[in-house]
Amino acid sequence: MNLPATFHDLSGTSVFITGGGSGIGASLTEGFLRQGARVAFVQRSESGAFCDEMERATGTRPLFIPCDITDVAALKAAVDRAAEAQGPITVLVNNAANDERHRTLDVDEDFWDRSTGINLKAYFFAAQAVIPGMQAAGGGSIINFSSISYMMGNAGYPAYVAANSGINGLTRALAREFGPDRIRVNALAPGWVLTQKQRDLWVTPEGLAAHIDRQCLKDSLAPEDIVGGALFLASDLSRMMTGQALVIDGGVVVTG
Numbered sequence: 001m002n003l004p005a006t007f008h009d010l011s012g013t014s015v016f017i018t019g020g021g022s023g024i025g026a027s028l029t030e031g032f033l034r035q036g037a038r039v040a041f042v043q044r045s046e047s048g049a050f051c052d053e054m055e056r057a058t059g060t061r062p063l064f065i066p067c068d069i070t071d072v073a074a075l076k077a078a079v080d081r082a083a084e085a086q087g088p089i090t091v092l093v094n095n096a097a098n099d100e101r102h103r104t105l106d107v108d109e110d111f112w113d114r115s116t117g118i119n120l121k122a123y124f125f126a127a128q129a130v131i132p133g134m135q136a137a138g139g140g141s142i143i144n145f146s147s148i149s150y151m152m153g154n155a156g157y158p159a160y161v162a163a164n165s166g167i168n169g170l171t172r173a174l175a176r177e178f179g180p181d182r183i184r185v186n187a188l189a190p191g192w193v194l195t196q197k198q199r200d201l202w203v204t205p206e207g208l209a210a211h212i213d214r215q216c217l218k219d220s221l222a223p224e225d226i227v228g229g230a231l232f233l234a235s236d237l238s239r240m241m242t243g244q245a246l247v248i249d250g251g252v253v254v255t256g
């Protein structure tokens with residue numbers, strides 16, 4: 001990954017990323033490591049090979065903690081372990097999500113609870129787990145990954161879309177509550193980012209062409225394209241920015 005900028009204040013920072021071993025999360029892990037940050041990440045699947053790769057590429061090994069983020073006690077234990085090993089967490093990236101497709105008339109209560117458990121509830125409890133450490137450290141930055149899916153009004157995964165809208169409400173509420181502690185809380189909403197998983201599961205030539213037709217910029221987005229926005233929101237460069245949603249989508253959703 002070639003990063004054209006250095007955010008000096010991120011060097012040595014203790015960063016915690018959910019789902020930091022694959023997809024966009026893997027690029028976030030690499031991006032923060034390249035800034036000299038100490039990165040801990042959680043996900044369910046084994047990540048030894050990815051950590052080896054990161055150590056080779058950046059000179060620093062991320063701390064991988066296996067954890068299902070829908071298990072709130074395990075999530076809190078993972079945050080505590082990361083803080084103990086790498087110092088108080090001052091950057092939290094709520095990135096892990098599940099965009100499994102479903103149809104409204106097929107959804108039962110169990111599916112709804114599982115979906116919102118990953119896509120919304122875990123965001124809240126990860127924030128709750130890091131906030132006392134951020135308060136003690138004199139501040140921090142929480143970055144909540146959302147999605148343009150709810151701005152576009154996408155069909156095909158209503159529980160996911162609802163959670164992504166909810167993430168913006170949560171972001172604003174936490175920004176208001178913890179602003180006096182100098183804890184900034186922002187959302188980052190990517191457009192369609194062509195991870196390997198997206199290519200394997202959801203990308204069709206027609207679907208992609210129709211989507212790019214809606215973008216102002218006609219290139220497709222790669223995971224690396226999202227990293228700069230996350231580094232900016234983590235860094236003091238965005239010192240007075242909180243409660244906002246930063247959209248990186250090639251211009252599908254025209255904001256302003």
Ligand SMILES: NC(=O)c1ccc[n+]([C@@H]2O[C@H](COP(=O)([O-])OP(=O)(O)OC[C@H]3O[C@@H](n4cnc5c(N)ncnc54)[C@H](O)[C@@H]3O)[C@@H](O)[C@H]2O)c1
Pocket residue numbers: 018019020021022023024025042043044045067068069070094095096097098099118145146147148149189190191192193194195197198
């Ligand atoms: N890829 C896109 O096109 C796109 C578009 C808009 C928004 N986003 C958002 O960006 C973020 C990352 O997306 P992505 O496409 O890289 O996702 P992904 O599905 O490729 O990766 C998600 C990560 O979360 C982890 N994860 C999932 N469930 C978990 C659980 N219960 N416990 C622990 N870890 C778990 C996975 O292991 C994986 O590492 C998400 O918040 C997503 O909503 C992605």
Ligand SMILES: O=C(O)C(=O)C[C@H](O)[C@H](O)CO
Pocket residue numbers: 099146147148149154190191192193211
């Ligand atoms: O899945 C998401 O969160 C997306 O935003 C993906 C795309 O924007 C979508 O699949 C294109 O219609």
